[in-house]
Amino acid sequence: MDPKIGMVGTPCQITAATLMKDYESFIKEFPVTLKVGLFCMENFSYKYLKTLLKGKGISLREIIQCRIEGGSAKFHLNNGEVISMPLKELKEAMRKNCQICMDYTAEQADISVGSVGSPKGWSTIIIRTKKGLELLKEAEKNKYIKIKPIDDSGFRLIQKLARRKKETNLKEIKRREKIARPVMYWRVMPEPEYLEEVTDYQFRDLKGDVIDIGACVLCGACLLSCPEKIIKIEDRKPEIRGECPPTCNACYLACPRTYVPDNIINHETANEPLGDYIKIVSAKAPMFKGQDGGVVTALLSYALSEGIIDEVLVVDKDTENPWKPIPKLTKQVEDVVKAAGTKYSACPIFKAMGGS
Ligand code: SF4
Ligand code: SF4
Ligand code: SF4
Numbered sequence: 115m116d117p118k119i120g121m122v123g124t125p126c127q128i129t130a131a132t133l134m135k136d137y138e139s140f141i142k143e144f145p146v147t148l149k150v151g152l153f154c155m156e157n158f159s160y161k162y163l164k165t166l167l168k169g170k171g172i173s174l175r176e177i178i179q180c181r182i183e184g185g186s187a188k189f190h191l192n193n194g195e196v197i198s199m200p201l202k203e204l205k206e207a208m209r210k211n212c213q214i215c216m217d218y219t220a221e222q223a224d225i226s227v228g229s230v231g232s233p234k235g236w237s238t239i240i241i242r243t244k245k246g247l248e249l250l251k252e253a254e255k256n257k258y259i260k261i262k263p264i265d266d267s268g269f270r271l272i273q274k275l276a277r278r279k280k281e282t283n284l285k286e287i288k289r290r291e292k293i294a295r296p297v298m299y300w301r302v303m304p305e306p307e308y309l310e311e312v313t314d315y316q317f318r319d320l321k322g323d324v325i326d327i328g329a330c331v332l333c334g335a336c337l338l339s340c341p342e343k344i345i346k347i348e349d350r351k352p353e354i355r356g357e358c359p360p361t362c363n364a365c366y367l368a369c370p371r372t373y374v375p376d377n378i379i380n381h382e383t384a385n386e387p388l389g390d391y392i393k394i395v396s397a398k399a400p401m402f403k404g405q406d407g408g409v410v411t412a413l414l415s416y417a418l419s420e421g422i423i424d425e426v427l428v429v430d431k432d433t434e435n436p437w438k439p440i441p442k443l444t445k446q447v448e449d450v451v452k453a454a455g456t457k458y459s460a461c462p463i464f465k466a467m468g469g470s
Pocket of ligand 1: 124125126127154155156157211212215216217331
């Protein structure tokens with residue numbers, strides 16, 4: 115039997131996973147069965163972030179923790195110092211694709227988690243599917259997590275941030291559309307027309323519609339889906355090394371920034387700040403420490419230990435290059451614990467599931 119994989123990822127990575135699952139009969143088998151999404155306002159280019167911080171006299175090696183609080187990034191250094199940098203300054207290193215992102219809370223996940231909206235040491239959990247609800251109940255019953263109702267003020271804060279992200283980025287989408295830099299994924303695309311529309315699109319179209327115009331989120335879904343294994347992602351953009359067979363369109367289908375059909379992004383409800391959900395609570399995980407209150411680690415560890423999933427797709431830190439994110443597929447709870455915490459830069463997460 116094929117392994118069942120749980121993943122933790124940013125909203126754009128969760129959209130890619132949803133596309134690959136819903137359209138696996140057109141792409142290839144995609145064994146992710148549990149999606150835990152992280153709240154995400156923006157992400158940074160590892161290279162530019164490193165250079166920007168170097169200019170401020172901070173080496174990535176010195177940083178033991180980074181927290182985004184009240185419009186600033188707080189870098190906790192190994193000598194006990196805390197250096198604060200306004201987010202406005204960090205924007206220089208922000209990836210261009212994040213400026214057109216309309217999802218703050220991972221709206222296609224089974225469970226979304228973030229620290230915003232809950233007291234220190236707790237996380238906010240948005241339950242979106244029956245599967246997510248069942249996992250939450252069982253993890254609570256088995257004392258992996260504790261939950262309590264979310265405060266009204268916390269709920270309003272998440273809504274405010276999500277709404278602000280959507281309003282700001284919708285302006286950028288409209289601006290790009292006007293200057294012939296189409297934002298394909300935000301165009302209304304009824305499902306019946308979707309498969310017909312993308313029939314003839316191949317990597318050359320992915321390059322023109324996404325990669326060359328600052329829309330690629332660097333998720334690695336194209337690389338994983340390629341049957342010929344000719345897509346490469348080193349540190350930068352996806353590239354092709356070979357010829358595409360005439361009938362293949364797998365990479366274009368799997369990409370979360372080409373067309374996304376309206377059964378995945380419903381434009382009638384797309385302006386709702388948090389998307390569809392069943393309930394929202396605050397939670398903490400007494401057994402696990404972490405930036406997210408240990409909740410992501412606890413949920414995935416519980417799912418692994420109970421055989422709900424057999425492996426977990428996580429993003430760990432590179433031991434050679436501090437804070438550089440490295441995707442990893444693992445069966446070990448210890449790896450899930452070790453990988454906890456935000457890395458702040460993009461990473462082709464699906465590369466760890468195969469491809470070249
Ligand atoms: S596109 Fe950027 S802001 Fe949006 S989910 Fe991905 S990393 Fe986060
Ligand atoms: S063979 Fe070409 S069109 Fe097919 S997935 Fe690979 S790169 Fe894309
Ligand atoms: S081009 Fe590839 S890496 Fe970039 S967003 Fe699309 S699927 Fe992800």
